[in-house]
Amino acid sequence: MSGIFGAYSVKNKTVLEEIYLGLYALQHRGQESAGIAWARGGHAASARGFGLLHNAIDQHKLSLEEANCAIGHVRYVPLESQQLHNVLPVCANYARGPIAIAHDGLITNVGELKSQLEARGAIFQSATNSEAILHMVAQKSHMEPVDAIVDALKRLEGSYAIAVLLEDALVAARDPYGFKPLVLGERDGTYYAASESCALDIVGAKLLRDVEPGEIVIIDRRGMKSLRVRHERPSRCMHCSFEYVYTARPDSIIDGRSVYEARKEMGRRLALKAPCANADLVAGMPDSGTIAAIGYAQAAGAPFEMAVVRNRYVGRTFIQPTQKVRELGVKIKLNPIAELFRDRRAVIVDDSIVRGTTAERIVTMIRSCGAGEVHLRIASPPVLHPCRYGIDTRKEETLAAVRMTLTELCRKVGADSLDYLTEEDLVAAIGLPEDRLCTACFSGKYLEKY
Ligand code: SF4
Structure with a gap:
């Protein structure tokens, strides 16, 4: 991109x-x-x-x-x-x-x-x-x-x-x-x-x-x-739904829809679809999970905390080019506030899971802070297909949701529970008609011609 x-x-x-x-x-x-x-x-x-x-x-x-x-x-x-x-x-x-x-x-x-x-x-x-x-x-x-x-x-x-x-x-x-x-x-x-x-x-x-x-x-x-x-x-448009999930800045308006509003609605819908009873706090993976976490917290009636701090001077994990750099990048980029997590039942909201590297590391970090429970919620559907239209999600076999079932992935990342948004909720949260959006990396619904 x-x-x-x-x-x-x-x-x-x-x-x-x-x-x-x-x-x-x-x-x-x-x-x-x-x-x-x-x-x-x-x-x-x-x-x-x-x-x-x-x-x-x-x-x-x-x-x-x-x-x-x-x-x-x-x-x-x-x-x-x-x-x-x-x-x-x-x-x-x-x-x-x-x-x-x-x-x-x-x-x-x-x-x-x-x-x-x-x-x-x-x-x-x-x-x-x-x-x-x-x-x-x-x-x-x-x-x-x-x-x-x-x-x-x-x-x-x-x-x-x-x-x-x-x-x-x-x-x-x-x-x-x-x-x-x-x-x-x-x-x-x-x-x-x-x-x-x-x-x-x-x-x-x-x-x-x-x-x-x-x-x-x-x-x-x-x-x-x-x-x-x-x-x-x-007869249809294919506006990239991943722009609303991850790529675009939240202060942008794309095809008439506020990215901020769309992300918040993704979080709200996620809370209804995948609730977590008696959560002590809801935190977002900064930056693209933060707004969905606010939506989740508001809908769930649970306190939102900026409990994971991001070093703003480190690049975005997803677009760094090699696995080695990505892994090192995660270590220096995110830091949980231990006091907020100790003995607490925490919901962590992230925008997506692509390879699963970031999710695993952040859950490990939060557990090492002494968290009682860590429940991971993803504000988009599982990424199951590579993008053919210019987003570097790489090969299908590297996608975590392809390689593992939900239960296996939950175990792999070390969370107490894991759940995603549905494709239907994603489209509704973005607020554009389904026939104006591309959701191919989630649904496999590519255009017939390419
Ligand atoms: S396949 Fe996914 S990332 Fe690629 S254009 Fe479609 S929605 Fe965007």
């Missing part, structure tokens, strides 16, 4: 520092690399690097540059492809001028597209999906750049939220099923496209709306214009 942020000022103000700030707000979507691209004197320019944004990009150097249009990207990069040319945005200068592309998602037909492009002479420097899109645009240099982008997007299958920088335009688009979130904002003549609305808040922009599934938004000196990837609209 990754985060994208783009800005275009119709008043010709520089937007580079706003891109930096927007990426700061999206840092939770990827901590392995960051990049910003803009056009300078008719050429594409960029600042890119590895790690957190402040390590990857020199803010002072960036403040010396000026551009009224720019795009940025933060990304989780699998370790094997950790080379600078894989850091997005990809940039190039082609017959029609500078171009840069940043993308969140997974293009499922990228192999086939790359073969076709290579047959026509394209040479790839990176392992990114974005570079394939860039070549598709470049090979249509007889077309206007925006038309070439529309043409390229029509050929993509899979999930994408994308931002494209042209010499004097910003293009933002979302795949026809709307897997990945993308919102539009505006402030004082500057238009923004962002993965999440929390990135608009940081630059003081007003949330205008979500980019519709299959919509292509072009922002230039004339303002904002909308096109469609395909004329026929799919």
Whole structure:
């Protein structure tokens, strides 16, 4: 997964520092690399690097540059492809001028597209999906750049939220099923496209709306214009429900639904479905389990405590690339307050169990504080299937709920009881119609075509 942020000022103000700030707000979507691209004197320019944004990009150097249009990207990069040319945005200068592309998602037909492009002479420097899109645009240099982008997007299958920088335009688009979130904002003549609305808040922009599934938004000196990837609209949408469970920040609004409200409702419904009588306290696994824990506690009439403290300067466990790093990450990241747990019957609410590593460690830690009982409640259904649309849940056989029954998993993590939310309750808590949501990693209901 990754985060994208783009800005275009119709008043010709520089937007580079706003891109930096927007990426700061999206840092939770990827901590392995960051990049910003803009056009300078008719050429594409960029600042890119590895790690957190402040390590990857020199803010002072960036403040010396000026551009009224720019795009940025933060990304989780699998370790094997950790080379600078894989850091997005990809940039190039082609017959029609500078171009840069940043993308969140997974293009499922990228192999086939790359073969076709290579047959026509394209040479790839990176392992990114974005570079394939860039070549598709470049090979249509007889077309206007925006038309070439529309043409390229029509050929993509899979999930994408994308931002494209042209010499004097910003293009933002979302795949026809709307897997990945993308919102539009505006402030004082500057238009923004962002993965999440929390990135608009940081630059003081007003949330205008979500980019519709299959919509292509072009922002230039004339303002904002909308096109469609395909004329026929799919009969359903596939907004990623995992965004509401884990990925997105709680202060974001995605497809019209507050992530905070959705998480709290997941917790409330979980308390009704999987109560724990006479609990002394309810605590959430910070940060994505905290809000569901508040909902659980309120519905259960039990006290909520911030009983597990997170070191805020350590990255999110799930998106760190190797098992070894993940295991070390958990040890340094979470710390239970022993006094709150001693001899108490505790309910711990977490957002999900993927591999089970974090759950096992936290239950062990809480038990070592002298807790009387530890009851684990998961504010989403069991993750039983890998994501085919761009979330790195890895192979099916690594998923804890696939490898073990509920009883076995409960024993493995060391809890007194373990229970999950149902898929029905998840959909109801998010509050969008079922035919607008993807729940495939829980239900196995993938789209027939991919
Ligand atoms: S399979 Fe799961 S993680 Fe992937 S898009 Fe669907 S809901 Fe999101």
